[in-house]
Amino acid sequence: MTAGAAKREILARFVALSGPVAVREIYARYGWDERWIKSRLTEWQRTGKLVRGRFRAEQTEPEWCSRRIAEVARRRALAALRRQIEAVELPVFAELVQRWQHVDPRDRLSGAEGVATAIRQLYGVARSPKSWERDYLRARVAAYDPAWLSPTLSSGETVWVGESNAESNAQATILARLRFFSRGTGALWLGDDAPAETATRLSANGLLVLEVIEKEGAPFTTDVEAVTGLTSLAVREALRELVAVGLVTNDTAEAMRQVIRWRPLQTKEGPDPTRWLPADYSPSSNRRVVQRRPNLRRLPKWRRPDRPGGSTSNWGGRWTLVHRLGVLGRMAGEEERAARIARYWLDRYGIVAREMWRRERPRVSWRSIYMELKRFEFRGEVRRGYFVRGLSGAQFATATAVELIRSIAGEEESSKPYVVLAASDPANIYNLPMDLADRDQLSRPRGAGALLVTRGGRVALAVEGRGRRVVAAEWMDRHEITRAKEHLAEHLRGERSARYLMLPDIDRA
Secondary structure: OOHHHHHHHHHHHHHHHHOOEOHHHHHHHHOOOHHHHHHHHHHHHHOOOEEEEOOOOOOOOOEEEEHHHHHHHHHHHHHHHHOOOOOEOHHHHHHHHHHHOOOOHHHOEOHHHHHHHHHHHOOOOOEOHHHHHHHHHHHHEOOOOHHHHHHHHHOOOEEEEEEOOOOOOOOOOOOOEEEEEEOOOOHHHHOOOOOHHHHHHOOHHHHHHHHHHHHHOOOOHHHHHHHHOOOHHHHHHHHHHHHHOOOEEEOOHHHHHHHHHOOOOOOOOOOOOOOOOOOOOOOOOOOOOOOOOOOHHHOOOOOOOOOOOOOOOOOOOOEEEOOOHHHHOOOOOHHHHHHHHHHHHHHHHOEEOHHHHHHHOOOOOHHHHHHHHHHHHHOOOOEEEOOEEOEOOOEEEOHHHHHHHHHHHOOOHHHOOEEEEEOOOOOOHHHOOOOOOOOOHHHOOOOOOOEEEEEOOEEEEEEEOOOOEEEEOOOOOHHHHHHHHHHHHHHHHOOOOHHHOOOOOEEEO
């Protein structure tokens, strides 16, 4: 073996066993030329045998380390971090999410910027259209003003898209859910292409209006009326139908509200006049089969033209297609989609587990999201551990969420405020699909308008029917019930519904 080869072999064995080492340390040990040492280390770095960085706090120069030793050291450091926090109970996690999503009065947002922040944190979540402004935004933004939503939608940054129940047997297509997402990321939640069966669910007017929007690009409501020749009511019903199946959207908040308030006027194909007859019925040759008289109670009520939703109120803004590149964006593949969803969930919950996937059901498998979260952990962006009892074992949290959950666990409960939120609110962790043997029965009130009043993450009051029935937890005394009832009344008073201000007597769980 030549002298050069021997030096090379000695250097390779030394860096493979010594851990992080700098060029000056190798020079001090062997006295070899520093340029030759650096050249060999750089060569092995390119081939993947070594990694370069700064591993020791006291070292100011670049260091090289064997990749195997660096990976072992990283795994041991992560294992030590996982052991530093003790798992907390569900109420502590419930309070964490409430504060993380600004539902807690101590962390409320304000103004139009606060509305934009709240919407961004809930990107991709599909919920009842009426609940967004009535429950979710009002719970997160202090003194919420509906005008604050307009700048967020008119800027073009945020897109709203409707959704219906495909399996519904209703004669009209109903707008069942609404979701917001950042322009160019719609493929994460909607897929890359419109479902093939969507066109078969549209009425003749719906197909005609859709064709006009495709040709015109981004027409106003009056433009659609002029091109199609349909009446104002027919155009609005067709637009409502297209929004309900998730094909079109608008760039204004007022148009979104008009669609939500609009009641269906027609059916998809018209009622079958023989639907009430027996299957084996055959009519007489001289007798016609006529349709039933319509139920007058089911017809839409007349509205004053000068009031919101009136016949002359203008549906402003431009109507555009949802399934186009500018809205859906172009995702590289499964890994990129999984990484984006993982970041959205870390921003939404602070701590991510499989239960989030089971509740939201994105178009990416949990396995792909889990692998991306593991990559985040190895890069030091998140920490993995068993943070919350009741959630699945594989849990990932940001460093800020870990510090916040520690501080929440150490606070006295008497100093914590009451929080009123909708049972369907994304900040309510009790509606996560968790397999709990001792689930609190009050945490799952029935009905679409159900509310929860919590303190310190614990359920204090379960409210059904927007206040028609209220049940208090066993741990509440009379003074606490009174205070919780006052917070509930204040919340309902904000909805400007006088019939909810007189709350009923409290039942005991």
